[in-house]
Amino acid sequence: MDEKGKLYIVATPIGNLEDITLRALRILKEVDVIFCEDTRTTRVLLERHGINAKTRSYHAHSSAIKEDEIVAVLREGKGVALVSDAGTPTISDPGVKLVARIREELPEVAVVPIPGAAAVTAALSASGFPSSDFLFLGFLPHKKGRQTLFGEIAETSRTVVFYESPHRIMKTLESLAKVVPTRRVAIARELTKIHEEFRFGTPEELMASFTARPDSVRGEFVVLISGSY
Secondary structure, eight states: OOTTOEEEEEOBOSSOTTOOOHHHHHHHHHSSEEEESOHHHHHHHHHHTTOOOOEEEOOTTOOHHHHHHHHHHHHTTOEEEEEOSSBOTTTTSTHHHHHHHHHHHOTTSEEEEEOOOOHHHHHHHHHOSOOSSEEEEEEOOSSTTHHHHHHHHHHOOSEEEEEEOTTTHHHHHHHHHHHOTTSOEEEEESTTSTTOEEEEEOHHHHHHHHHHOGGGSOSOEEEEEOOOO
16 A cells, blocks of 8 residues: 555445445455444445455544544555445545544545445435435434524525435424425435335325335435425
């Protein structure tokens, strides 16, 4: 690896393990260590592709000491890959704090993006909603600021995209029914997985759809509110 060290931001599949680039596989083989959101999850991917690499954990609850460890490895001139459990690290992901620190403290270290899967772009690509200009909100806050965001959604003419959990999807649709009752909404569920599906309708129509099939209120959700063409 480069004597100045490199930090690779490696996108991994959001479901289907075949959704990883040849470049990503090469980098994961070549780096000195892979820092993972969950080493067990990443190990499944690595074993699927015959990669025997050193892995260490780094996640939302990691202490500053863990970041210090990553900084030290990079100072040694080693190659480091950062991966999340699924998708592109630093996008709605705590890895952004690490990258900001590396940019500030180690400007000589190259931060190299290895692009690939991301739920936001996967959902947009198959939704048919306007996507030349969209607002991505990541995961909505549980409490503070949540209603303010729904107000912003009601005011914008852009397509809005955000992630939601199965525990809050019905409450989210209830809120959307109040602020954008006539807007067309898409729910992308379990993208690239066996039970992948898209549902379309007004917020109330989607609430009725999930009420009729409560067994489908599970998995990972991307919510899209259509903007104007």
